[in-house]
Amino acid sequence: MGFAFVLGLAFASALDLRGHGNAAQASLLQQPATRPFIPAAKPAADLGQAFVAVAEHVKPAVVFIQSQHQERVDTRRLPPGFDDFFPQFRGRPRVEQGTGSGFIVSSDGYLLTNNHVVEGADKVTVRLLDKRVFQAKVVGTDPQTDIAVLKIDAQNLPTVAFGNSDSTQIGEWALAIGNPLGEAFAFTVTAGIISAKGRLLQGLYAGGYQIQDFIQTDAAINPGNSGGPLVNVRGEVVGINAAIASETGYSAGYGFAIPINLARTVMQQLVASGRVQRAVIGVMIQEARPEDAQAVGERDIKGVVVQDFSSDESPAKKAGIQQGDVITEVDGRPIEYGAQLQQIVGFKKPGETVSVTVLREGGVRKNFTVRLAAAPPTPDTEQISSAGSRTRGTAGTISRRSATLGITVEELTQEDVRDPSLRPVLQNGGGLLVTDVSPDGPAYSRLAPQGSPAGPDIILKVNGQPVRTREDFRAALRAVHSGDIATLIVFSPGNQAQPGQQRVVRLLMP
Structure with missing residues (x-):
């Protein structure tokens, strides 16, 4: 090895390569750092800068959430008075911990996140981007929409801007910001597009009045992203990241967010009263199929089919709506799938009325005025x-x-x-x-x-x-x-x- 090295130096010296190498090196160091100008790449560069600007603007309002639930478990029963003699058999507290994301919606400390991030928690801790830590109070939760509102004791906090999820279009760019896979990857930003809207995820939440109207995105979402914002390229929050579809439990390109318009409606009720009051028209519905459209003489396959009524006192049944009717409009707003009907009706007040347009077999079009009723509690499954x-x-x-x-x-x-x-x-x-x-x-x-x-x-x-x-x-x-x-x-x-x-x-x- 030493012989080869010496021989190499001798060969380089004979050819006078060392001086040329030093000159080349000096030339490279003196070369001005100019950026190449590629006109065709400018739109992509501008988009990249937009992502940077959005991330810098929104990240300060995103938070890292830790939830803790302590449960005391008696592993073995001892006769009274024997606990002091056998301390190893005493029930030891079992602590369950979870992490998630959220974002600040008011400068005085209100936050939005998912219900499943804080459900059952005895203690909720919030950490900001600037590393300040606060104990959070759970203001209210709504399992049916998977929304929770938290409050921390702070002022002059950075906040997000709300967008309009109804006007969000498939194909738009979107950024997901949150804390995937725990604290090690806190405040991660991923990019993708809006892949679909109005998604229903079977078996995700329990309950008779759940509203599922998910925005689908291919921006990478993983466990820990739950509760974080889905943001458009204008820096506006259009959804709350809530779920993924994956066989492994990690991102497979199918993430789902709760529309921010729905979340804001729930948030306002939770802040005002700590709970959500719902109204119903008393129908069970299913999205229309081609056979339904043909039966009512409609070319376009749209609307929802009335499958059954909640009871004989159902407001829709009392108004004259029948099984098999296809609901196409409520208060003049088109209905294409079930979650739209739920959102229009569900957050009105019991006693208010809505105008319901239906198509009936044979192409008959009818309008009904339906007076809304309060949503009854979920049926007791033990009595079924x-x-x-x-x-x-x-x-x-x-x-x-x-x-x-x-x-x-x-x-x-x-x-x-x-x-x-x-x-x-x-x-x-x-x-x-x-x-x-x-x-x-x-x-x-x-x-x-x-x-x-x-x-x-x-x-x-x-x-x-x-x-x-x-x-x-x-x-x-x-x-x-x-x-x-x-x-x-x-x-x-x-x-x-x-x-x-x-x-x-x-x-x-x-």
């Missing part, structure tokens, strides 16, 4: 009986395969009549139980047969005609021809977590 799973033998059963719908039905048995979960069916005069659904028929994936997790469905009516027997079923279908829509009123028995309810199923006859 379960239909359980039904096992039926083939011997002695009377079934009928509908060649057009591709389903097999059975009349209710005496055992079914005694089932308390089917009491609503009997109150409606009975129905036909779906025992099988052909994968080749129009009812496949629309009706739940016996043996399926959601089944069995019970058909109550076909095109408005009650069907209690096989002959009723045949007679109702005889009036429906190929290309027509068959409208079924179906009862799903439900389970301990979800009560049974009716729904409308429209099928295109082959």
